[in-house]
Each structure stands twice: as structure tokens, then as C-alpha cells.
Amino acid sequence: MTDSLFPKLTSYDAFLTSLKQHVRTAQMRAALAVNQELVLLYWQIGREILQRQQEEGWGTKVIERLAKDLKREFPDIRGFSARNLKYMRSFAEAYPDEQIVQQPAAQIPWFHNCVLLDRVKVPEQRVWYIQQTNQNGWSRAILEMQIESRLYERQGSAVTNFSQTLPQPQSDLAQQLLKDPYHFDFLTLGKEAQERDLERALVERIRNFLLELGAGFSFVGSQYPLEVSGQEYRLDLLFYHLTLRCFVIIDLKMVEFQPEFSGKMNFYVSAVNAILRHPDDQPTIGIILCKSKNKTVAELALQGMTQPIGVSTHKIGQDVPEQLKGIMPTVEQLEMELDTAAAQLEAQKHDGLDT
Structure with missing residues (x-):
């Protein structure tokens, strides 16, 4: 006997679909908020390093020491390598205005920003690639490919x-x-x-x-x-x-x-x-x-x-x-061979775990 209080399936399915959409939207907002906080933190660290180097004459070796000290203090947090700290410094140098970081650059993942710092030197072009990344949902690999193909120059x-x-x-x-x-x-x-x-x-x-x-x-x-x-x-x-x-x-x-x-x-x-x-x-x-x-x-x-x-x-x-x-x-x-190689590698990893 069915529960008469249970809603009709069509009504329930619509309700469930709506809830799923709410959850996904909340997840996206949460992920975006986390990313914005991370990018802002990296910008603040980079700005502090830049200011010390400019005002107190600190050399580049301070970044190596800073990386070791931060890793020792925060062993469970990734992202404090010397290489990443140098990216933070470059990031703060490229975006001296904190308001800019709070808007376009903070809306894409950190390593997307690193790609742009390495590959795009003109600020207007960098902002354009950030906007396109946001609009099109480009992965880092796609972003690199679009920069390599000089998309900015070809557009329009x-x-x-x-x-x-x-x-x-x-x-x-x-x-x-x-x-x-x-x-x-x-x-x-x-x-x-x-x-x-x-x-x-x-x-x-x-x-x-x-x-x-x-x-x-x-x-x-x-x-x-x-x-x-x-x-x-x-x-x-x-x-x-x-x-x-x-x-x-x-x-x-x-x-x-x-x-x-x-x-x-x-x-x-x-x-x-x-x-x-x-x-x-x-x-x-x-x-x-x-x-x-x-x-x-x-x-x-x-x-x-x-x-x-x-x-x-x-x-x-x-x-x-x-x-x-x-x-x-x-x-x-080539794709078939890569898939086969990946499957073999995965099998080897499982074999290693079993031994």
C-alpha cells in the first residue's frame, strides 16, 4: 500500500531537481569564495615580500629562507615553496591595486594566474584572458593553448x-x-x-x-x-x-x-x-x-x-x-595507446598496494 501523504512523483522529481541545483550553486559559490581568499592571501604575502625587498633591501635569498620557515610552521599547508612565493611576489607586482585582485584575478584558480604571469606580459591582454577564462570555463591546459595560439591577437x-x-x-x-x-x-x-x-x-x-x-x-x-x-x-x-x-x-x-x-x-x-x-x-x-x-x-x-x-x-x-x-x-x-598505458600503470599501483 502506498503512502497517500507521499507527493506525486512528478512533483517530487521537480522538487528534487530544484534542491540539487541549490546544492550545486552553493558548492560553486563556496569554491569561488575559497579561491578568492587563497588568491588574496597569496597577493598579501607577495606584497609584503615586495615591500621588504624594496624598502629594506632584502635579497632574493630571503624567499628560500621564508619558504623553509613557513613549511616548518605550517607543514600541512601546501603552496609555500620558494617557487610559489616568487609567483606571489610577481603577482603583487603585476597587480598593485588590491581592488583588482578582489575582482577578475581572484575569480580564476591560482595556477591559472601563474600561467598568465609567465606567458602574458601586457596587462590589458592578461585581463582579457582572465575574462575569457571566466566566461568559457577554461582549464589551465586550455588557457595555455589559447595563449600559445595568440588568441587575443586573432580575435576580431x-x-x-x-x-x-x-x-x-x-x-x-x-x-x-x-x-x-x-x-x-x-x-x-x-x-x-x-x-x-x-x-x-x-x-x-x-x-x-x-x-x-x-x-x-x-x-x-x-x-x-x-x-x-x-x-x-x-x-x-x-x-x-x-x-x-x-x-x-x-x-x-x-x-x-x-x-x-x-x-x-x-x-x-x-x-x-x-x-x-x-x-x-x-x-x-x-x-x-x-x-x-x-x-x-x-x-x-x-x-x-x-x-x-x-x-x-x-x-x-x-x-x-x-x-x-x-x-x-x-x-x-596514440589516444588508445595512452589509455592502455594508463590502465597498466593503474594496475601496477594496485599490485604494489596489495604486496
């Missing part, structure tokens, strides 16, 4: 006609959406590769591709069919951008940009607006992704276009010589 540098074809602030947001060039280092294609080869490779590596495109892209399909007046046309790649609230078409080219490419994309964008676009959607955007481009030619080609179009370039990982393709392992084979 594509040739577009967005300022003439899109209203504000949509035009500025769309401009920042595009990069030039796009780095496809995760691909290896031969010199004779065609557009379809590039398309298939990108779809097979869709997670890497989406990461390079940036946050907000949702993959709709490849060779997406559109029927216009009884004739079928196919889009290389179709995405929907969740922040811009619009469709994004990508046309792939393995050659230098040609003016006629813009006319074809103008038609594609018009067709998607007529067939797929919902009344609540923003205007569709087209991206022509070429092997290379002449900036002047691209700018002139876009002047007469009525639809928002951007022209950018792509860089693919180094070509593999034909004579090596048969003997070099594929990425999938």
Missing part, C-alpha cells in the same frame, strides 16, 4: 561588412566572434586535400573545432541541404550561435579568397534567413574560411553585399610526408 581581426549590415550592438559582438586565422593544429592533411577532406576532418574532430571557434557555437550539421525553387543547395557547415541568437554558415575553401565566393555566401545567407530563420532569431551570418586572402580584395568583394559576411583564413597542422603516413600512428592510435 577578420575582414567583415558587419558594421554596414548588422545593427548595434550585434555588429560589434559578431565582429569579436570571428578570428583570423583559425588554427586547426589538431588536423594533418596532405597538400592535395580538398574542401570536403577539410570538412570531414573538422566534423570528426568537432570538439576541437568548437573549442577553436569559441564559446556559444552549437553544431547543426555538415552538407546541410537547402531547397530553393526545387533545386537543392548544400552548406558546408551550419551552426547556431547561442549568444548572438543566429545561424552561422561556414564555407570552407582550400584556396586563396576569390571575389565570387562572397556572392555565393550572400545567396546562402539569404536562403537560410528565408527558410530556417525564426522570427525571434537575429540575422544569419556567413563566414568564408580560406587558405589565404588579400585584405584589399576581400574588403572590395564585401562592399556590395547586402548580407553580413566575414572572410577569414585557416592554418592546418603541418602536412605529413606521404612516405611517413604508413608508419606514423594516427591520433586515435
Whole structure:
């Protein structure tokens, strides 16, 4: 016999889902608060070291001694190595204003900040990478990869006609959406590769591709069919951008940009607006992704276009010589071997615990 006082399952499930969300939100807030306190502590330690060195002439050797004394006093607390204390000093030097530490820099993990101190020397760029890390949830490895690929310099540098074809602030947001060039280092294609080869490779590596495109892209399909007046046309790649609230078409080219490419994309964008676009959607955007481009030619080609179009370039990982393709392992084979090695290592650790 069921308990008549027990709520209906649908009501209970909704209640449980709500509680789970509250718990997760509280956990996130707690983790963020702990991180902020840690970063602020490290900044305060770094500031004290910096002030003593500047005002009292302490040398660098004091950091080695300080590390030993702090470890002796707090043996259960990690983070007081000489190397980390030097990072604290550099951190305080990079952010002399405590208010800055309480806002952007304290919102990312400490070792993310260490990466930025090592790799990004311009303060404005450092703040930009912090903001992107917060918005996109980048791990430390992803942050390092984005810095290595010079994402800051590539962002918003594509040739577009967005300022003439899109209203504000949509035009500025769309401009920042595009990069030039796009780095496809995760691909290896031969010199004779065609557009379809590039398309298939990108779809097979869709997670890497989406990461390079940036946050907000949702993959709709490849060779997406559109029927216009009884004739079928196919889009290389179709995405929907969740922040811009619009469709994004990508046309792939393995050659230098040609003016006629813009006319074809103008038609594609018009067709998607007529067939797929919902009344609540923003205007569709087209991206022509070429092997290379002449900036002047691209700018002139876009002047007469009525639809928002951007022209950018792509860089693919180094070509593999034909004579090596048969003997070099594929990425999938390498991943499989790494998984096998990790499993063997884990088994060895368990064997060691049992003995």
C-alpha cells in the first residue's frame, strides 16, 4: 500500500531537481569564495615580500629562507615553496591595486594566474584572458593553448561588412566572434586535400573545432541541404550561435579568397534567413574560411553585399610526408595507446598496494 501523504512523483522529481541545483550553486559559490581568499592571501604575502625587498633591501635569498620557515610552521599547508612565493611576489607586482585582485584575478584558480604571469606580459591582454577564462570555463591546459595560439591577437581581426549590415550592438559582438586565422593544429592533411577532406576532418574532430571557434557555437550539421525553387543547395557547415541568437554558415575553401565566393555566401545567407530563420532569431551570418586572402580584395568583394559576411583564413597542422603516413600512428592510435598505458600503470599501483 502506498503512502497517500507521499507527493506525486512528478512533483517530487521537480522538487528534487530544484534542491540539487541549490546544492550545486552553493558548492560553486563556496569554491569561488575559497579561491578568492587563497588568491588574496597569496597577493598579501607577495606584497609584503615586495615591500621588504624594496624598502629594506632584502635579497632574493630571503624567499628560500621564508619558504623553509613557513613549511616548518605550517607543514600541512601546501603552496609555500620558494617557487610559489616568487609567483606571489610577481603577482603583487603585476597587480598593485588590491581592488583588482578582489575582482577578475581572484575569480580564476591560482595556477591559472601563474600561467598568465609567465606567458602574458601586457596587462590589458592578461585581463582579457582572465575574462575569457571566466566566461568559457577554461582549464589551465586550455588557457595555455589559447595563449600559445595568440588568441587575443586573432580575435576580431577578420575582414567583415558587419558594421554596414548588422545593427548595434550585434555588429560589434559578431565582429569579436570571428578570428583570423583559425588554427586547426589538431588536423594533418596532405597538400592535395580538398574542401570536403577539410570538412570531414573538422566534423570528426568537432570538439576541437568548437573549442577553436569559441564559446556559444552549437553544431547543426555538415552538407546541410537547402531547397530553393526545387533545386537543392548544400552548406558546408551550419551552426547556431547561442549568444548572438543566429545561424552561422561556414564555407570552407582550400584556396586563396576569390571575389565570387562572397556572392555565393550572400545567396546562402539569404536562403537560410528565408527558410530556417525564426522570427525571434537575429540575422544569419556567413563566414568564408580560406587558405589565404588579400585584405584589399576581400574588403572590395564585401562592399556590395547586402548580407553580413566575414572572410577569414585557416592554418592546418603541418602536412605529413606521404612516405611517413604508413608508419606514423594516427591520433586515435596514440589516444588508445595512452589509455592502455594508463590502465597498466593503474594496475601496477594496485599490485604494489596489495604486496
